[in-house]
Amino acid sequence: MKSEGEYNKLSSPEVIQFIEDQLTTPIPELVLKGSPFPSIPINLLVNQVVGKNKARKKLPTWHKNPKIIYPPKLNLEQTSSEITARHKSKLIEGDTLIDLTGGFGVDDYFFSKQVNSLTYCEYNSDLFEISKYNFNVLSVKNIKCLNQDSIELLKESTHKYDWIYVDPSRRNKNQKVFLIKDSLPNLLEHQKLLENKSQQMMIKTSPMYDIEAGYKELSGVKELHVVSIKNEVKELLWIIDWRTTSSRNIKLYNYDSQKKYTKNVLQHDGLISSDKVGLSPCLKYIYEFNSSIMKSGLYDRLAIRYGLLKLEQNTNLFTCETLIKSFPGKIYKMNTIETINFKKLKREFKGRFINIISKNIKLTPSNLEKKIGFKTGTDTDYLIFAKTIEGNKVIKATKL
Ligand SMILES: C[S@@+](CC[C@H](N)C(=O)[O-])C[C@H]1O[C@@H](n2cnc3c(N)ncnc32)[C@H](O)[C@@H]1O
Numbered sequence: 001m002k003s004e005g006e007y008n009k010l011s012s013p014e015v016i017q018f019i020e021d022q023l024t025t026p027i028p029e030l031v032l033k034g035s036p037f038p039s040i041p042i043n044l045l046v047n048q049v050v051g052k053n054k055a056r057k058k059l060p061t062w063h064k065n066p067k068i069i070y071p072p073k074l075n076l077e078q079t080s081s082e083i084t085a086r087h088k089s090k091l092i093e094g095d096t097l098i099d100l101t102g103g104f105g106v107d108d109y110f111f112s113k114q115v116n117s118l119t120y121c122e123y124n125s126d127l128f129e130i131s132k133y134n135f136n137v138l139s140v141k142n143i144k145c146l147n148q149d150s151i152e153l154l155k156e157s158t159h160k161y162d163w164i165y166v167d168p169s170r171r172n173k174n175q176k177v178f179l180i181k182d183s184l185p186n187l188l189e190h191q192k193l194l195e196n197k198s199q200q201m202m203i204k205t206s207p208m209y210d211i212e213a214g215y216k217e218l219s220g221v222k223e224l225h226v227v228s229i230k231n232e233v234k235e236l237l238w239i240i241d242w243r244t245t246s247s248r249n250i251k252l253y254n255y256d257s258q259k260k261y262t263k264n265v266l267q268h269d270g271l272i273s274s275d276k277v278g279l280s281p282c283l284k285y286i287y288e289f290n291s292s293i294m295k296s297g298l299y300d301r302l303a304i305r306y307g308l309l310k311l312e313q314n315t316n317l318f319t320c321e322t323l324i325k326s327f328p329g330k331i332y333k334m335n336t337i338e339t340i341n342f343k344k345l346k347r348e349f350k351g352r353f354i355n356i357i358s359k360n361i362k363l364t365p366s367n368l369e370k371k372i373g374f375k376t377g378t379d380t381d382y383l384i385f386a387k388t389i390e391g392n393k394v395i396k397a398t399k400l
Helices: 004-010 013-021 027-033 042-058 060-064 073-077 082-089 106-111 125-137 150-156 187-196 211-217 291-296 299-306 342-349 365-372
Strands: 094-099 115-121 143-146 161-166 198-205 221-229 232-241 249-255 261-267 285-289 309-312 315-320 329-339 353-359 381-388 391-399
Touching: 004 042, 004 125, 013 042, 027 042, 042 060, 042 073, 060 082, 082 106, 082 221, 082 232, 082 249, 094 106, 094 198, 106 115, 106 125, 106 161, 115 161, 125 143, 150 187, 187 198, 211 221, 211 232, 221 291, 232 291, 249 291, 261 291, 261 299, 285 299, 291 299, 299 309, 299 315, 309 381, 315 353, 315 381, 329 381, 342 365, 353 365
Parallel strands: 094 115, 094 161, 115 143, 161 198, 221 249, 353 381
Antiparallel strands: 198 232, 221 232, 249 261, 285 315, 285 329, 309 315, 329 391, 381 391
């Protein structure tokens, strides 16, 4: 376990300058060179270099502060990004919050601006020391840091918190996991305890976690947020209010930058199959929903709302004659549509740069790349291979 004294050494001006100078040095080379500072082991300098590079985009507030201490890469990978942490903090209001899985403290830094008093709990001593030090460096005054098992702490506590937050560890015995029952702590074993010790709770789960499983396993779900960044689902956030009965309110977000996002709100009552979207041959525009919407499973319902038709029941591409600029996802303009003829496609596209989409047909984009011999690239030219109601087709399209 490192101490405050060791972290102070890492934030001295000459060490900060050394780290700054090494940001582009390959890590094996840095390890081989060794530490120029007798009292600082090289692995701590490596953590700082790796951490700073990673924080540039993921954690801009941390990156700006030269005194921040970074944990090993594995712990850093498990932290929330600043965009998603800010998102979560906007959902919190109240007097007290306890985070049962403090980690690198990214979520707590933003939560601390929303509540009067926050308890950070983390059983890994190194992470605990680092986060405690960093909260100080970031001038946060209302976080109490505890280095212990948070479930044991809750069992012994007589306090009822306004909020419990949990971002369970998705590493268990060195295996990557994504189910709640396999993550640490296993919240399913402690639902009664959690209910007794909080008014509301927020659970972050992996994007791979099945939404239907969540509704079955968790009680009191008030809202589900599916949060994507640049069209990649990053987090499922389960907002639980023990005082209300479960409801299937889903909010879908896709962030482009810290402040810019698209949002869709849907009421999901589990009767998705009763909403039958119409089918149609490919029309002038093709629409592909963003990843949060696809994850929610509510794309057909939303397509009806936008007046779209589907190319085939199991082909998740939608179409219509008009351009809907506010569509949450990608829009393509159809140029031509043909039956797939690989000889002809090879003659036309071999060696050319093009983007590929493959939907509901057996060939993956890399199979197609090998078969036709094109190169992937360009901003706007697409070949869309898809099963349509008129059979398997290739659509030449332009991304708008
Ligand atoms: C995914 S990380 C949390 C990351 C954090 N939200 C952040 O943004 O930096 C999960 C953390 O929970 C800790 N943890 C798991 N079970 C715990 C328990 N019962 N008590 C305290 N900490 C626990 C792990 O050591 C790990 O650091």
